[in-house]
Amino acid sequence: MSSAEKSAKPAIGITMGDPCGIGPEVVVKALADPQVYSTCRPLVVGNVFAMEQAVALTGLPIKIKEVDDSTVSGTEPGVIEVVDIHNLNPEDITVGEINPTCGKAAMEWVTKAGQLALAGVVDALATAPLNKEAASLAGYKSIGHMELLQELSKSELVATMLMAKNLRVVHLSTHRSLSRACDLVKKDRILEYLQLTHESFVKYGFNNPRIGTAALNPHGSDGGLMGDEEAAEISPAVEAAKAQGINAIGPIPADIIFHQAIQGQYDVVLCMYHDQGHIPVKVYGFEESITANLGLPFIRTSVDHGTAFDIAGQGIAFHESMLESIRLAVALAKGDGMAEF
Template sequence: MAPPLLALTMGEPGGIAGEITLAAWKMLRDRDEAQFFIIGDPKHLGGKAAIATINSPQEARTVFKSGLPVLEHRLDHEVTIGVADPANAQSVLSSIKKAVDLALTGEVGGIVTNPIQKESLYSQGFAFQGHTDFLADLARKAGYEANPVMMLSAKDLRTVPITVHIALKDVPDALSRALIISQTETTVEGLSRWFGLGRPRVGITGLNPHAGEGGAMGSEEIEFISPAIADLQAKGIDATGPLPADTVFHEEARCQYDVIMCMYHDQALIPVKTLGFHDGVNTTLGLPFVRTSPDHGTALSLAGKGIANPSSLIAAIRQAASMANNDAGAPKVLK
């Protein structure tokens, strides 16, 4: 059986995406874990490696061992390594759109998105907080249900931040019983469909120190976190909490859960990046297709110096391939 075929997006052309994609290809080309191609500009990538320009996704399978397959997608402007150029913003976005189209039509088993420079996109009218919201919007416009949830993973830990890119002072007001329930349900559904976990074990943290200590250090656990957990349990979900965030991530505790739902960004990301800084993976659950990405940015300051670490991208490719192999469901179409 052939390994899953994945589409990689070009990411920010001035960053490290091209060189880490090449390094990932060199690492994986002689293995049967995954086959992939990058949607990019052969002229830009050709200086980095022996590449193989392809005209269709399936051609990647025939050339994968001999050259990095590149599905041609021209850039609008010459690239300066180490510099993010807004003139290429539309090419970057259309590379993502192409990958989503291929995933929704079943021509690839999933997509792996290379890092983008959001500031360059914002200057050209990009109206989304980041990759995840953009991908969800593309799926919805194609008629599919999309309720994206960001899951981070490294080694033996998976975490989900229930609130993401907001100021810490705004977290208590952003949290709610309904949000905790919906994010957890989407996570459980994704782990079941893509990871082969029939009934995932879910740990849910508290917001406050010591999970509020019975209301002595905050009332959010009493007001809506515990009620949300009770609702999830009533629905048959194996949910436990509220758990003190200062103790749940040590080895003996985290091994009891398949995923830990966290109340805010750093509560979820600090343990993952501590355990696996170079090989963490960002996975989006709640989309109608597989999507992973390396858990780092464009690294403009490292670009072109031959020192960029491809480990996170390699881990993202491997995880996307595993998810594609495990796929146990069909995308939900909007009514």
């Protein structure tokens, strides 16, 4: 492949996820699609044995090839190249069970992939699911992809955005208890996230992104009858953002804002906590929903589902989210923005 052809096809680092879950299976199924190889050069970071087991499980005509991390070609459909840092023995993989040894290995693959992205070896990352309990049992305090990559890259502010079809939702907080999440609904934090969302969406090709800002309380507090966060924190942040030229709208009650976004009134919604954003996205388009991070120095997309231990090893996992996350990583790496999303 010529250098021109390589530049036209970005290298996408794909983490395998927790080997006890459906990660290896959905990665294999996604990379069985020849269209992936027509648009990018995929490189999996994970475990060769687990990937071979996933190939056997799916029955797909695919070969697994171990490569050095400096060898990023990914040019041959039907051959999945894997960077294996040899941190996991085959006998330690317990499919369908929480396993701290596997949780540790999966987190180390994310770290390795992040290092490849920071070094410019890959142009973007697309990640398969981790198991947060397994990572915690392995001693990790940063138990999610975003937190681990934020720490690795020393990024000050990073946000999670979930997407399904035309519904895009940035989260003010993610892996926090509900009581803690409510404590984080403060003017300065909301303004920072509105700024980050605006800057990111301008990069994605939106000239004047319309950012719908969700209320925290039912009915937007009904004039203070059910809380005061809207008047005390959210509205002042929206007004401050407007003063900076950001097209922020809100606060809008959560029971209407996502419908309005689907109808095209907003390019993106800023929600106040994890479930407020996750529920509408997953109801609207569960199988194809994906995640992207704002604020990292490299592109990172992800599936929007968990390790699904209950169906791991059965060959029945849907891979649409993995495929969509690769597609988005490619689009952003090529500078195409979110035109198709």
